[in-house]
Amino acid sequence: MAEFKYARGRIVESIKFLSEEIREFEEEYASKSWKEYQNDRKIQKLMDRTVENILTSLIGVCGTVLTQEGIAAENYSEVFRKAGNYLGFAEEEQENLAKLAIQRNRLANRYLNFRWEAIKMFSQQKDLILRLITKILSREEFH
Numbered sequence: 001m002a003e004f005k006y007a008r009g010r011i012v013e014s015i016k017f018l019s020e021e022i023r024e025f026e027e028e029y030a031s032k033s034w035k036e037y038q039n040d041r042k043i044q045k046l047m048d049r050t051v052e053n054i055l056t057s058l059i060g061v062c063g064t065v066l067t068q069e070g071i072a073a074e075n076y077s078e079v080f081r082k083a084g085n086y087l088g089f090a091e092e093e094q095e096n097l098a099k100l101a102i103q104r105n106r107l108a109n110r111y112l113n114f115r116w117e118a119i120k121m122f123s124q125q126k127d128l129i130l131r132l133i134t135k136i137l138s139r140e141e142f143h
Helices: 002-029 034-039 041-068 076-086 091-108 115-124 126-142
Strands: none
Touching: 002 041, 002 126, 034 041, 034 115, 041 076, 041 091, 041 115, 041 126, 076 091, 076 126, 091 115, 091 126, 115 126
């Protein structure tokens, strides 16, 4: 029982971090164009790192939820897919979440040709990510 209390606190703490990172992305980077990104190495690093932080933290949160429920996952894409399924997301939404894990890997491993695509996909799926966070927080309140 104590380990779940720890995990529950960790989930809320991680979601606070996620919220701050998403807010920073929205305020500082969401309006940047490909050209601005391409021409400013510092902006590239900041945007890449911010989105990577968000996706990595979200994987951790979803992984914790799955562990609490006794649901196994073999990789990051599966963590997102199974968490989406557990939380009642439609199949297409589960697939979109799973694809975000690939984008996280592209950022973490610095695949030069795909970093902007990863940033763009994050931006396009931000509402889905926010819904996922909201469902996890709701679960925490009633769990």
